[in-house]
Amino acid sequence: MTPTSHPRLLACLDGEVADRPPIWFMRQAGRSLPEYRLLREKAPDFIAFCLNPEMAAEATLQPVRRFNFDAAIVFADILLIPLALGQKVWFEAGEGPRLGELPEMSRLRDGIAQVEEMLAPVGETLRRVRAELDPSRALIGFAGGPWTVATYMLEGRGGDRAAARATAFSQPELVDGIIDVLVEASAIYLAMQVRAGAQVLQLFESWAELLPEDLFERLVSRPHARIVARLRELGVDVPVIGFPRGAGALVEEYAFVAKVNCIGLDVQASAAVGRRLQANGWAIQGALDPLLLRAGGAAMETRVRQLLDQWGLGPYIFNLGHGILPDTPLAHIEQVVRLVSEP
Amino acid sequence: MTPTSHPRLLACLDGEVADRPPIWFMRQAGRSLPEYRLLREKAPDFIAFCLNPEMAAEATLQPVRRFNFDAAIVFADILLIPLALGQKVWFEAGEGPRLGELPEMSRLRDGIAQVEEMLAPVGETLRRVRAELDPSRALIGFAGGPWTVATYMLEGRGGDRAAARATAFSQPELVDGIIDVLVEASAIYLAMQVRAGAQVLQLFESWAELLPEDLFERLVSRPHARIVARLRELGVDVPVIGFPRGAGALVEEYAFVAKVNCIGLDVQASAAVGRRLQANGWAIQGALDPLLLRAGGAAMETRVRQLLDQWGLGPYIFNLGHGILPDTPLAHIEQVVRLVSEP
Numbered sequence: 001m002t003p004t005s006h007p008r009l010l011a012c013l014d015g016e017v018a019d020r021p022p023i024w025f026m027r028q029a030g031r032s033l034p035e036y037r038l039l040r041e042k043a044p045d046f047i048a049f050c051l052n053p054e055m056a057a058e059a060t061l062q063p064v065r066r067f068n069f070d071a072a073i074v075f076a077d078i079l080l081i082p083l084a085l086g087q088k089v090w091f092e093a094g095e096g097p098r099l100g101e102l103p104e105m106s107r108l109r110d111g112i113a114q115v116e117e118m119l120a121p122v123g124e125t126l127r128r129v130r131a132e133l134d135p136s137r138a139l140i141g142f143a144g145g146p147w148t149v150a151t152y153m154l155e156g157r158g159g160d161r162a163a164a165r166a167t168a169f170s171q172p173e174l175v176d177g178i179i180d181v182l183v184e185a186s187a188i189y190l191a192m193q194v195r196a197g198a199q200v201l202q203l204f205e206s207w208a209e210l211l212p213e214d215l216f217e218r219l220v221s222r223p224h225a226r227i228v229a230r231l232r233e234l235g236v237d238v239p240v241i242g243f244p245r246g247a248g249a250l251v252e253e254y255a256f257v258a259k260v261n262c263i264g265l266d267v268q269a270s271a272a273v274g275r276r277l278q279a280n281g282w283a284i285q286g287a288l289d290p291l292l293l294r295a296g297g298a299a300m301e302t303r304v305r306q307l308l309d310q311w312g313l314g315p316y317i318f319n320l321g322h323g324i325l326p327d328t329p330l331a332h333i334e335q336v337v338r339l340v341s342e343p
Numbered sequence: 344m345t346p347t348s349h350p351r352l353l354a355c356l357d358g359e360v361a362d363r364p365p366i367w368f369m370r371q372a373g374r375s376l377p378e379y380r381l382l383r384e385k386a387p388d389f390i391a392f393c394l395n396p397e398m399a400a401e402a403t404l405q406p407v408r409r410f411n412f413d414a415a416i417v418f419a420d421i422l423l424i425p426l427a428l429g430q431k432v433w434f435e436a437g438e439g440p441r442l443g444e445l446p447e448m449s450r451l452r453d454g455i456a457q458v459e460e461m462l463a464p465v466g467e468t469l470r471r472v473r474a475e476l477d478p479s480r481a482l483i484g485f486a487g488g489p490w491t492v493a494t495y496m497l498e499g500r501g502g503d504r505a506a507a508r509a510t511a512f513s514q515p516e517l518v519d520g521i522i523d524v525l526v527e528a529s530a531i532y533l534a535m536q537v538r539a540g541a542q543v544l545q546l547f548e549s550w551a552e553l554l555p556e557d558l559f560e561r562l563v564s565r566p567h568a569r570i571v572a573r574l575r576e577l578g579v580d581v582p583v584i585g586f587p588r589g590a591g592a593l594v595e596e597y598a599f600v601a602k603v604n605c606i607g608l609d610v611q612a613s614a615a616v617g618r619r620l621q622a623n624g625w626a627i628q629g630a631l632d633p634l635l636l637r638a639g640g641a642a643m644e645t646r647v648r649q650l651l652d653q654w655g656l657g658p659y660i661f662n663l664g665h666g667i668l669p670d671t672p673l674a675h676i677e678q679v680v681r682l683v684s685e686p
Contacts, residue, residue: 166637170640209589210610211611212610212612213612246591251592268559268592268593270593273592289508289555295509295512297513299515300512306557
């Protein structure tokens with residue numbers, strides 16, 4: 001428990017195993033917090049909120065203040081990239097995101113040049129957060145995985161992804177073209193986040209499930225590898241966490257192809273697979289079920305201890321296997337932080 | 344290509360590798376066939392149709408006549424068991440199944456005694472099919488996996504399963520009690536199907552996805568193992584195919600715990616995992632994407648050859664990774680049967 005200014009999360013991503021794992025939660029900022037809901041009342045438009053550095057920085061810091069998490073993750077949205085590329089994006093209250101017509105491929109390609117300037121406010125958010133954040137806490141930047149973002153761009157909303165997968169079969173050039181644009185745009189956006197203070201990057205591939213092996217490699221693993229390679233070309237050397245939610249039996253193949261530094265595991269993670277990944281040099285992150293966090297009680301406590309026992313001897317970042325549910329009792333989050341912090 | 348009366352599917356389940364894999368498709372009977380849609384016009388109520396041996400036998404045989412599949416699977420529904428246990432079940436046109444209130448646990452337990460009599464028409468369907476089916480074709484009986492059936496019983500419909508998973512956390516005794524009833528009812532029902540002519544049994548666990556490892560073992564793998572053990576106690580020695588759709592990284596643990604003879608793999612199957620299962624003594628089945636079958640074309644042909652190449656040297660039953668989609672062109676099905684039959 002020696003407090004130092006070197007963030008525990010970064011040490012873990014370097015392969016160090018300390019007295020306890022670092023902990024943060026996906027969607028730790030946002031609707032589960034009353035202070036966030038108050039803040040949002042001042043800026044009801046979600047995109048405007050994400051692009052307001054003062055408010056987005058406050059939202060980023062709120063959960064770290066309240067729960068003393070080991071990391072802050074910049075408050076933003078994976079759909080800022082299609083927005084920056086020239087596709088209309090808005091949020092219907094209570095229904096989630098909607099996207100306008102998919103622009104022509106040539107316009108999307110031209111859009112890459114605007115990404116850095118259009119998303120400069122996210123850089124400003126990171127600078128503000130870094131200035132306020134305790135140096136012992138890590139700051140995480142992120143982008144959506146190209147396939148996940150492409151499904152929104154193709155379907156115009158979140159959905160069953162079956163339509164996007166069908167398009168990947170029937171119009172491969174279209175889908176591969178969108179992925180190419182997203183790989184380059186994401187690398188530029190993530191490099192900008194690192195220059196603004198992000199010390200770790202995460203790729204949220206929320207919808208890796210149900211992809212056949214050949215499609216998974218084409219649409220998920222290789223595009224991630226290309227983003228990582230492009231980041232290195234751009235001089236970015238911070239660790240990258242890849243989170244291919246739903247990768248299932250393909251998660252180890254993902255690790256070997258994508259060449260990220262840490263593998264985010266979803267709620268269905270296998271203890272044995274996690275240990276194999278650690279033995280092969282990866283840090284791992286996850287995999288507490290957000291439904292169990294919401295349910296709480298003895299079952300939650302048992303599962304937290306089980307995760308610590310099964311993975312705690314290797315580099316392991318305690319986290320959920322998916323984002324916090326909005327109606328999660330805050331006392332449950334406090335309890336898990338306590339269980340992980342005082343083993 | 345020696346035609347014998349010993350069904351190719353049974354030889355494969357015995358571990359034999361022949362000149363080509365056997366082939367059948369999940370949901371091969373039903374809405375994708377015009378002759379089925381004609382038949383259904385005579386009995387619009389779906390439950391009544393399932394419990395009408397003349398019509399159900401005809402629906403079972405239609406796809407084998409048309410496509411020359413290596414197996415027929417009895418036309419029935421996984422929700423016949425809750426119906427037999429005393430829960431109301433009906434189908435809303437275009438919307439899928441609806442279930443009435445969950446009966447008290449004591450009533451569900453009492454319901455087990457009615458299963459065999461209530462579902463006797465399914466036995467009669469099997470006898471009629473067996474009498475007409477060419478002896479070289481195998482006849483498959485089935486039941487839903489207990490967890491999948493329990494999610495319908497708990498939620499009153501198909502859905503996101505999150506509510507059922509939350510109940511598994513918050514009311515474990517209730518969920519475990521339902522699973523116990525379903526294990527016993529399924530074993531009785533499946534044993535009856537074998538006495539009526541089924542030569543193979545399949546457990547359709549359609550919703551194994553998103554279950555944390557401890558829950559997966561508790562709700563999927565162990566209940567399957569108990570069904571298999573109970574079948575053996577009841578003197579049933581036919582091979583059992585377990586299909587835990589969405590088991591992901593847990594599919595090998597499933598194989599070792601559930602002790603079924605063949606593992607059904609979903610669309611996201613890993614080639615390497617499939618080969619390991621074969622090397623460890625299991626036959627495998629799957630995993631062509633139904634969306635790719637619907638899309639057709641060169642991509643479909645390439646993927647079919649890839650599946651044959653990657654698994655054809657071990658016991659492999661060619662199948663989909665999920666059911667046929669209703670709007671699948673029949674020419675695509677014919678083409679896949681041809682590709683598999685004339686390699």
